[in-house]
Amino acid sequence: MNVPILQMRGITKTFPGVKALQDVTLDVNRGEVHAICGENGAGKSTLMKVLSGVYAHNTFDGDILFENEPCEFSSITDSEKRGIVIIHQELALSPYLSIAENIYLGNELARNGWVDWRKTNLEAAKLLGRVGLSENPVTPIQHISVGKQQLVEIAKALSKEVKLLILDEPTAALNDEDSDHLLDLILHLKGQGVTSIIISHKLNEIRKVADAVTIIRDGKSIETLRLDQGQITQERIIRGMVGRDLESLYPDRTPNIGEEVLRIEDWTVQHPQDHSRMVVNNASLNVRKGEVVGLAGLMGAGRTELAMSVFGRTYGRAVSGKVYKYGQEINTSTVSDAIEHGIAYATEDRKHYGLNLIEDIKRNISMAALNKLAKRGWVDGNQETTVANHYRKSMNIKAPSVAAITGKLSGGNQQKVVLSKWMFSDPDVLILDEPTRGIDVGAKFEIYTIIAELAAAGKAVIVISSELPELLGICDRIYTLSAGHITGEVPIAEATQETLMHFMTKEKE
Amino acid sequence: MSALRESLGFLTSRLRQVGIFVALILIVILFQVLTDGILLQPQNVTNLVVQNSYILILAIGMVMVIIAGHIDLSVGSIAGFIGAVAGVMIVHWGWAWWLAIPACLLVGALVGAWQGYWIAYVGIPAFIVTLAGMLIFRGLTLITLKNQQITPFPNELRALGGGFLPDISGGTSVLEWLTVILGVGGTAAILFQALKERRVRRKFNLENEPMAWFAVKNGFIAVLMLIITFLLASYRGTPIVLIVLAVLVIVYSALMNNSIFGRHTYAIGGNLHAAELSGIKTKKVTFRLFVNMGVLAALAGLVFTARLNSAQPAGGTGFELDSIAAAFIGGAAVQGGIGTVAGAMIGGLIMGVLNNGMSILGLGTDYQQLIKGLVLLLAVGFDIFNKNRTGSGGGSSMGRRFKWKTTPPATETSTPAKTEPVAVDAK
Numbered sequence: 001m002n003v004p005i006l007q008m009r010g011i012t013k014t015f016p017g018v019k020a021l022q023d024v025t026l027d028v029n030r031g032e033v034h035a036i037c038g039e040n041g042a043g044k045s046t047l048m049k050v051l052s053g054v055y056a057h058n059t060f061d062g063d064i065l066f067e068n069e070p071c072e073f074s075s076i077t078d079s080e081k082r083g084i085v086i087i088h089q090e091l092a093l094s095p096y097l098s099i100a101e102n103i104y105l106g107n108e109l110a111r112n113g114w115v116d117w118r119k120t121n122l123e124a125a126k127l128l129g130r131v132g133l134s135e136n137p138v139t140p141i142q143h144i145s146v147g148k149q150q151l152v153e154i155a156k157a158l159s160k161e162v163k164l165l166i167l168d169e170p171t172a173a174l175n176d177e178d179s180d181h182l183l184d185l186i187l188h189l190k191g192q193g194v195t196s197i198i199i200s201h202k203l204n205e206i207r208k209v210a211d212a213v214t215i216i217r218d219g220k221s222i223e224t225l226r227l228d229q230g231q232i233t234q235e236r237i238i239r240g241m242v243g244r245d246l247e248s249l250y251p252d253r254t255p256n257i258g259e260e261v262l263r264i265e266d267w268t269v270q271h272p273q274d275h276s277r278m279v280v281n282n283a284s285l286n287v288r289k290g291e292v293v294g295l296a297g298l299m300g301a302g303r304t305e306l307a308m309s310v311f312g313r314t315y316g317r318a319v320s321g322k323v324y325k326y327g328q329e330i331n332t333s334t335v336s337d338a339i340e341h342g343i344a345y346a347t348e349d350r351k352h353y354g355l356n357l358i359e360d361i362k363r364n365i366s367m368a369a370l371n372k373l374a375k376r377g378w379v380d381g382n383q384e385t386t387v388a389n390h391y392r393k394s395m396n397i398k399a400p401s402v403a404a405i406t407g408k409l410s411g412g413n414q415q416k417v418v419l420s421k422w423m424f425s426d427p428d429v430l431i432l433d434e435p436t437r438g439i440d441v442g443a444k445f446e447i448y449t450i451i452a453e454l455a456a457a458g459k460a461v462i463v464i465s466s467e468l469p470e471l472l473g474i475c476d477r478i479y480t481l482s483a484g485h486i487t488g489e490v491p492i493a494e495a496t497q498e499t500l501m502h503f504m505t506k507e508k509e
Numbered sequence: 510m511s512a513l514r515e516s517l518g519f520l521t522s523r524l525r526q527v528g529i530f531v532a533l534i535l536i537v538i539l540f541q542v543l544t545d546g547i548l549l550q551p552q553n554v555t556n557l558v559v560q561n562s563y564i565l566i567l568a569i570g571m572v573m574v575i576i577a578g579h580i581d582l583s584v585g586s587i588a589g590f591i592g593a594v595a596g597v598m599i600v601h602w603g604w605a606w607w608l609a610i611p612a613c614l615l616v617g618a619l620v621g622a623w624q625g626y627w628i629a630y631v632g633i634p635a636f637i638v639t640l641a642g643m644l645i646f647r648g649l650t651l652i653t654l655k656n657q658q659i660t661p662f663p664n665e666l667r668a669l670g671g672g673f674l675p676d677i678s679g680g681t682s683v684l685e686w687l688t689v690i691l692g693v694g695g696t697a698a699i700l701f702q703a704l705k706e707r708r709v710r711r712k713f714n715l716e717n718e719p720m721a722w723f724a725v726k727n728g729f730i731a732v733l734m735l736i737i738t739f740l741l742a743s744y745r746g747t748p749i750v751l752i753v754l755a756v757l758v759i760v761y762s763a764l765m766n767n768s769i770f771g772r773h774t775y776a777i778g779g780n781l782h783a784a785e786l787s788g789i790k791t792k793k794v795t796f797r798l799f800v801n802m803g804v805l806a807a808l809a810g811l812v813f814t815a816r817l818n819s820a821q822p823a824g825g826t827g828f829e830l831d832s833i834a835a836a837f838i839g840g841a842a843v844q845g846g847i848g849t850v851a852g853a854m855i856g857g858l859i860m861g862v863l864n865n866g867m868s869i870l871g872l873g874t875d876y877q878q879l880i881k882g883l884v885l886l887l888a889v890g891f892d893i894f895n896k897n898r899t900g901s902g903g904g905s906s907m908g909r910r911f912k913w914k915t916t917p918p919a920t921e922t923s924t925p926a927k928t929e930p931v932a933v934d935a936k
Contacts, residue, residue, distance in 0.1 A: 336788040356779035368787040370769045385713040403715045
């Protein structure tokens with residue numbers, strides 16, 4: 001029953017100086033889950049913006065046929081009228097409004113301009129039932145988790161009688177459990193006749209839900225793989241995305257592990273608002289010279305919170321515990337103290353916490369260690385450029401020059417700028433929080449190589465990651481966290497995804 | 510031909526920076542014609558400089574505060590308050606000018622520290638703290654002056670507002686030679702500096718402005734400086750306050766570009782969280798910015814008082830708005846992180862020429878305010894429009910820096926760009 005619901009033909013979209021999409025073809029059949037894969041900047045999101053009317057019909061070339069009728073959308077409203085709803089990566093919910101209000105935002109159930117609250121809440125409750133979310137519709141959005149917010153977005157889409165649901169990296173911010181739930185929901189909706197397009201970096205998810213995969217590379221549609229023809233395999237998708245076979249996803253390295261560099265003992269952190277909650281509870285861990293140590297845990301386990309509270313108390317309150325470096329207790333209660341003691345923390349959210357996006361590459365690289373470039377408070381601009389050029393070359397940052405604005409770089413290149421910044425601060429311990437989040441496969445390999453080189457250069461590296469294969473691929477030892485407790489310490493030789501997951505879901509006491 | 514195309518491409522990519530130059534030239538020409546040439550008469554140019562000096566001094570501090578993502582609504586009241594303090598110290602207590610001036614600057618620093626404390630360490634938004642400060646220091650001005658003006662001031666202080674450098678030719682020649690020497694020397698220094706920076710950029714493989722634009726821009730700056738020099742020299746020479754202003758512009762431009770403090774200011778305005786997580790002591794930097802603003806507001810108050818030869822209860826009213834407008838017309842971004850001292854000076858000059866030109870034409874303050882308001886709205890509106898137009902391919906919050914010397918132009922024709930295309934994140 002391969003009836004096409006959507007046909008996009010010859011889509012070409014140009015931005016000043018950049019051809020974002022070039023003659024792209026996309027065919028989606030009714031009732032299927034269609035994945036779109038591609039490296040960052042390949043044009044996936046642009047294609048979806050073209051489809052949903054974010055880019056008006058006269059700003060690109062090509063034809064869109066939806067249910068065999070041509071579409072000429074000028075705005076999102078137009079596409080929503082036809083039953084095409086897009087859920088963006090960054091959720092578009094208003095934190096202070098209730099779940100029900102958010103669902104009907106812009107589409108209020110009203111009589112003569114006055115909102116019918118009874119009906120709004122009743123209908124919202126029904127929709128929540130359909131997406132399997134047991135929350136009171138009057139609960140403010142800010143009080144529910146990101147995973148649940150994602151479900152509210154889908155409920156909102158359902159309220160618009162969606163025929164084609166577009167999800168842009170829906171699980172990027174979710175833990176495994178919530179991700180599974182969401183993927184099940186997508187399959188469930190498929191059973192009810194809702195067609196979905198899902199953009200994802202996570203190949204295992206694609207294998208789980210997708211009936212077809214269209215691969216986009218450099219703004220062109222490369223091929224469409226179909227499940228019923230047995231074409232959807234990880235190797236095949238990766239090959240299509242990067243245009244080459246990846247022999248190994250991780251670089252080879254022989255660890256050369258030395259003395260202990262950093263030890264954290266009995267680390268306990270209170271939640272900044274909810275004082276009864278211990279986000280990190282009595283955690284102890286250490287990392288040695290030349291070692292890559294992984295921190296695994298589900299969302300909310302306290303990995304980032306542990307790292308940030310150690311790094312200058314940038315998270316939490318009433319932090320207690322001790323930090324030792326080379327056996328000596330050190331004080332890391334401000335960020336500058338931590339940096340001075342040779343600790344660096346590269347955040348998981350580089351856009352909000354890692355980079356000054358309106359500033360150029362060289363000034364971002366020098367930001368954490370300007371004093372190394374300065375004499376009596378005055379910065380030596382030439383030396384700064386030399387340093388930045390050095391990192392641009394050694395880290396392979398793709399940019400016309402170090403004076404390029406970081407906001408215009410791709411995710412992978414931005415991450416390399418963040419890493420350069422911390423390498424320039426010359427730390428002994430690097431804490432890398434989700435270093436490959438939102439980065440395409442090719443750039444991920446480069447980041448892994450950089451991590452391996454750092455360890456080889458005698459740095460102690462702690463990697464926080466939600467992707468277990470990644471931790472298994474690059475670490476020498478992995479700690480698991482669950483609800484703020486360290487629940488396991490696994491040497492790499494004994495680690496498998498199953499053992500790690502076992503510890504990550506273990507409840508202490 | 511290709512040079513022309515290159516320059517045109519460059520100009521469209523930096524409409525804002527080019528636009529403000531063109532706007533200033535057009536406004537000057539417009540008023541020169543409308544006022545039958547009065548605008549650029551030597552005496553009027555001297556007036557223009559002296560009249561706007563205190564706004565320009567305030568605009569230096571203001572653009573720094575705005576770059577850090579804050580605002581200061583209290584500078585007019587602080588300027589008025591310091592005028593009152595100077596009146597009490599000098600006229601009532603009989604303090605010497607050399608004691609009173611540093612004392613006034615110190616009071617300004619304390620005022621700034623007071624506001625900086627609430628903003629940086631308590632965490633109240635600057636808008637609220639300085640709105641309160643606007644009322645508090647206006648009130649203190651009235652209390653200090655007991656609602657009456659204090660006058661007259663001794664000549665040494667008045668020189669700060671209306672004095673000139675001594676005529677070394679002893680008044681015998683048509684042109685005042687010291688001014689000519691300073692003006693020509695200053696122009697040469699600026700050109701030399703621009704060439705040096707261009708050479709350094711080439712050495713480090715950073716994109717340079719197209720030669721044509723570089724030549725036009727610096728040629729224009731040089732001609733402008735020489736014209737002003739000539740006009741000043743044929744009247745009474747160099748106003749002392751112009752020297753003060755020139756020193757401030759040089760020092761603060763260097764501070765913002767090359768000092769750790771300046772870099773941290775840009776970093777805080779560009780992304781506060783990233784700055785914090787990079788070990789920048791954001792509260793300390795914010796505190797110092799407001800202390801600095803207080804000192805500059807005090808200086809502006811002294812100049813203004815010196816010029817009027819009286820400390821007035823309403824002195825400084827509205828200065829905050831003119832200096833904020835100058836910073837924004839000069840390309841500072843409301844969200845912070847973007848702006849330059851040089852830009853704020855151009856913005857201030859545009860406001861100044863508008864004020865002066867309309868006054869000569871005899872337009873009342875009613876129309877003056879109307880027109881100034883529209884100019885501010887158009888300038889920032891143009892900014893936003895331009896940002897939306899050029900930023901559609903990249904991230905959302907891209908802004909173009911209005912910067913004279915060091916920001917690289919994003920030319921599409923620079924050679925490395927061809928071999929290594931910049932990956933544009935389409936999200």
